[in-house]
Amino acid sequence: MRNRVREQRTTRGMSQREVAAALGVSRQTVIAIENGRYSPSLPLAFRIAQFFGSTVDEMFDASEEVRT
């Protein structure tokens, strides 16, 4: 699933470690989400959206699959 986590994070000048700590997940999980290798649960997706002051709809695009 394509998402804007990396874009939002870099815009704010934050590291993956900082975002991970704020969301209560590991850095590897933030990396996996950014690379589209892991689709977060609905609660985590809401936490991500809230953290970046956005909506789930804006953060995640289910119509676009990331090619790995």
Place this chain on the structure above:
Amino acid sequence: MIMTRYPRLLAPAVMAIGGTVIAAAVVIGQGWAAAAPVEAVTVAAAIGYYVLGGRGSVLGAIVGHRADERQESIRVRARALAAQVAGLAAVAGYVIELARGSAVWPFELFVAVLAGSFLAGLVIYRAGGAGPADGPEGEHEERSHLVS
């Protein structure tokens, strides 16, 4: 109490207790000399597990009981795979021992426990599942429940 405060201790503690129970069985069956290496391996494995649980890797997070949702899903899938492999190994052992004319009850017991726990899992997790459907279908389902 201690385990909730120090979750990293949980896996090593379970390993140490399990290994000590096995060592105690070896003491009863074969004496202290045979049990000493079993206990030594148990202690070494428990220490190794504790050290592994402190590492920053996915494996470390899982072993250290501080996995997030992605790591937890990895753990659940790994457990499911291990159970499937163990079930297949038990069936293979059952067939081999059957062909050899040896006692097969340990394999039967293992497969029965595996199948029973699988069915128990279906019942337990279904109980907290979807609930009744909304709309006309839901009404129909609720009526069906009342009839049965």
